[in-house]
Amino acid sequence: MIEIRNISKSFDGIRAVDNVSVSIKENTVFGLIGTNGAGKSTLLRMVAGVLEPDEGELAIDGLAVLNNVEAKRKFYFIADEPYFFANSNAMDMQKYLSSVYPEFMTEDFYSYLINFGLDKRRKVNTYSKGMKKQLALICGICSNAKYLLCDETFDGLDPVMRQGIKSIFASEMEDELSVVEPDLKLILESETPRQTAIDQDTTDRLLKALYAAPHGVYAMSQDIPGLVETSTNLASVKMKPDHIIRIETSQRSSILSARNDMANTVRAVFRLAGAEVTFGEGYPGWKPNPHSSILEVAAESYKRLFGVEAKVKAIHAGLECGLFLDKYPTLDMISFGPTLTGVHSPDERMLIPTVEKFWKHLLDILVHVPAKK
Numbered sequence: 575m576i577e578i579r580n581i582s583k584s585f586d587g588i589r590a591v592d593n594v595s596v597s598i599k600e601n602t603v604f605g606l607i608g609t610n611g612a613g614k615s616t617l618l619r620m621v622a623g624v625l626e627p628d629e630g631e632l633a634i635d636g637l638a639v640l641n642n643v644e645a646k647r648k649f650y651f652i653a654d655e656p657y658f659f660a661n662s663n664a665m666d667m668q669k670y671l672s673s674v675y676p677e678f679m680t681e682d683f684y685s686y687l688i689n690f691g692l693d694k695r696r697k698v699n700t701y702s703k704g705m706k707k708q709l710a711l712i713c714g715i716c717s718n719a720k721y722l723l724c725d726e727t728f729d730g731l732d733p734v735m736r737q738g739i740k741s742i743f744a745s746e747m748e749d750e751l752s753v754v755e756p757d758l759k760l761i762l763e764s765e766t767p768r769q770t771a772i773d774q775d776t777t778d779r780l781l782k783a784l785y786a787a788p789h790g791v792y793a794m795s796q797d798i799p800g801l802v803e804t805s806t807n808l809a810s811v812k813m814k815p816d817h818i819i820r821i822e823t824s825q826r827s828s829i830l831s832a833r834n835d836m837a838n839t840v841r842a843v844f845r846l847a848g849a850e851v852t853f854g855e856g857y858p859g860w861k862p863n864p865h866s867s868i869l870e871v872a873a874e875s876y877k878r879l880f881g882v883e884a885k886v887k888a889i890h891a892g893l894e895c896g897l898f899l900d901k902y903p904t905l906d907m908i909s910f911g912p913t914l915t916g917v918h919s920p921d922e923r924m925l926i927p928t929v930e931k932f933w934k935h936l937l938d939i940l941v942h943v944p945a946k947k
Contacts, residue, residue, distance in 0.1 A: 575600060575634075575635060578598075578630070581595070581631070582594070582627060582629040590613045594613075594630075615725050621649075623641070623642070634721065649723055650714040652710045652713075652724045654725045660699070664695075668683050671717055675719060679718055683716040686712040686716070692708065692709060704735040708735065711739055712742070715746060736764065737763075772819075783843055783846070792832075797861075803890075805826050805890060806836050807826075809824050828862065829859045830858055833856070858900040871943060875939050876935060879934060880931070910932070912926075913928040
């Protein structure tokens with residue numbers, strides 16, 4: 575964590591930074607917004623140990639930054655005007671940085687140089703401003719430091735170079751998520767300034783609530799291995815008329831009490847942020863019944879018609895069966911139908927030949943439904 579406590583800095587009697595306090599957690603993105611002369615660069619230089627504050631304290635992971643080599647190994651500072659050794663080339667910078675940062679990514683460093691067309695043997699002082707910015711960012715990312723401090727990263731760069739630098743950030747995130755999202759593609763684009771923006775207090779509460787809100791699988795079924803029992807999904811965040819921010823979440827569970835408990839957990843998070851919370855009706859829980867009589871009939875019918883054993887599965891989804899069961903608790907039900915792919919997406923498709931197969935199966939089940947005793 576980067577901790578800044580009551581820090582101030584003046585130049586010739588002019589207060590550049592006045593009593594600033596903030597804590598920045600690791601694995602987060604934190605931006606400084608302000609007009610020219612607001613003190614953004616001065617604050618970053620103090621965090622990096624380039625400038626000494628007149629007042630206040632600075633620490634990175636509990637270590638004082640100024641004149642502390644161990645603290646400075648934890649971050650890389652990309653200044654507005656990057657500094658490189660006199661008469662050095664990219665190879666010289668790689669060798670030096672590898673000695674400072676133990677986890678420096680040498681292979682990635684030279685790969686980035688090739689991708690951006692930077693000559694590793696050319697003297698850096700002959701680079702253009704944009705090329706120096708690119709090299710500085712490559713050095714920062716490949717340092718593999720815990721914190722990356724960027725000051726005016728895109729200042730003075732043409733659109734092509736800006737997009738090239740943004741692609742470095744995007745590729746790093748794509749690599750990090752490649753195992754779980756192999757087809758993920760991130761595109762970073764500049765946005766024109768807006769005349770109005772969400773105020774600081776609302777922004778702070780909104781982001782903290784979204785960060786704290788649970789999302790994803792909450793509990794697995796104790797009856798069926800591999801089946802999700804309870805989950806919650808952060809569905810959408812929308813700006814509505816009259817400056818209202820509307821956040822929608824959805825909770826699903828095969829057990830009604832578990833779904834309600836998950837909904838109350840989400841409600842608690844947003845109420846702590848000062849939001850008004852309302853509940854919709856949603857889908858009631860429908861707990862799988864492996865001893866269902868109609869399930870046995872359907873499985874036997876499938877084997878009789880098609881000559882293979884039916885694959886009986888429970889899925890984690892909202893189904894109308896839960897609505898029926900809520901009104902008629904004694905009903906014995908199964909859910910089946912034609913083969914669908916890409917459900918609830920623009921790629922949703924139904925395999926037409928399976929419609930006839932489903933129809934034959936349904937008719938045969940109805941013929942063999944046992945009489946109710």
